[in-house]
Amino acid sequence: MAQLIDGKAVAARVRAEVQADVERFKAARGLVPGLAVVRVGEDPASKIYVTGKKKAAEEVGFRSWEHHLREDISQEALLVRVRQLNEDPSVHGILVQLPLPKHIDAERIISAVSPEKDVDGFHPVNAGLLSLGQPGLRPCTPLGAMRLLEEAGCAPAGKRAVVVGRSNIVGKPMALMLLQADATVTVCHRKSDLPREVAQADILVVAVGVPELIQGEWLKPGAVVIDVGMNRKPDGKLVGDVAFQAASQRASAITPVPGGVGPMTIAMLMRNTLIAASGGV
Numbered sequence: 001m002a003q004l005i006d007g008k009a010v011a012a013r014v015r016a017e018v019q020a021d022v023e024r025f026k027a028a029r030g031l032v033p034g035l036a037v038v039r040v041g042e043d044p045a046s047k048i049y050v051t052g053k054k055k056a057a058e059e060v061g062f063r064s065w066e067h068h069l070r071e072d073i074s075q076e077a078l079l080v081r082v083r084q085l086n087e088d089p090s091v092h093g094i095l096v097q098l099p100l101p102k103h104i105d106a107e108r109i110i111s112a113v114s115p116e117k118d119v120d121g122f123h124p125v126n127a128g129l130l131s132l133g134q135p136g137l138r139p140c141t142p143l144g145a146m147r148l149l150e151e152a153g154c155a156p157a158g159k160r161a162v163v164v165g166r167s168n169i170v171g172k173p174m175a176l177m178l179l180q181a182d183a184t185v186t187v188c189h190r191k192s193d194l195p196r197e198v199a200q201a202d203i204l205v206v207a208v209g210v211p212e213l214i215q216g217e218w219l220k221p222g223a224v225v226i227d228v229g230m231n232r233k234p235d236g237k238l239v240g241d242v243a244f245q246a247a248s249q250r251a252s253a254i255t256p257v258p259g260g261v262g263p264m265t266i267a268m269l270m271r272n273t274l275i276a277a278s279g280g281v
């Protein structure tokens with residue numbers, strides 16, 4: 001039976017570390033880190049995520065602001081708001097909650113956030129820095145997954161890592177972080193032969209959004225499995241992208257859903273905001 005990687009406990013630890021660092025930061029600089037979260041429209045999931053991020057920010061000792069804007073805001077007006085936040089010296093981190101309404105070009109908005117305040121790590125400059133292996137703000141979810149590997153005692157160097165999913169926010173940055181940690185990395189997508197690729201993985205990270213796509217029988221015995229997926233089944237149950245029961249029979253360690261990667265994302269957002277307030281990595 002696999003060891004359970006307890007993301008909730010690790011996230012609580014990361015947040016406590018950030019809180020202690022914030023105390024030191026305030027004493028040394030006489031400055032309070034500030035996080036501004038922009039939410040557009042009434043998407044119910046976004047409302048829950050933003051409330052959670054604001055609460056976490058306050059708990060670690062940041063100032064935080066939610067800018068809740070109308071669904072029908074124009075792209076130009078949203079760009080103006082982002083630029084105002086870029087100019088505001090009390091704001092060190094800016095996060096624009098996705099998804100944005102269809103009439104808004106999300107990539108333009110992300111690119112308008114100052115790279116130094118881009119605590120989501122989605123700006124093309126930060127994506128480029130990651131790709132070059134240079135310091136920059138990194139996307140929170142893969143950053144959290146890397147920390148979970150570390151906590152599970154799994155050093156990526158020399159291991160075969162397989163990442164299923166190639167999104168700009170999870171799959172691609174995850175693959176680059178594993179590569180930077182000296183793993184041998186394969187990235188899979190819809191055209192990949194999943195059972196064959198997954199069977200090679202010492203480390204398997206799955207970020208797909210299809211409930212229980214990865215079958216436990218495909219795993220290499222002893223693999224370490226990080227399941228990023230969060231899928232709501234018709235009965236209301238939250239499940240990952242990996243069939244957990246069967247996978248935990250073969251893996252040596254695995255994240256549960258919920259309680260695995262999910263809580264880490266907010267914790268790493270707190271870490272990124274403190275890094276931004278400190279003047280960068």
Ligand code: NAP
Pocket residue numbers: 141164165166167168169170171188189190191192194207208209210213228229230231261262263265
């Ligand atoms: P996304 O942008 O929709 O990307 C999904 C990726 O999975 C794509 O690269 C797609 O391949 C691939 N894919 C889809 N179906 C596949 C299949 N049948 N076989 C192989 N590959 C397949 O999703 P995302 O934003 O990365 O999110 C992925 C999951 O992670 C979702 O469940 C999301 O809720 C969750 N998530 C969780 C957190 C967290 O904090 N825990 C954060 C972000 C996301 P193609 O490129 O070929 O289309």
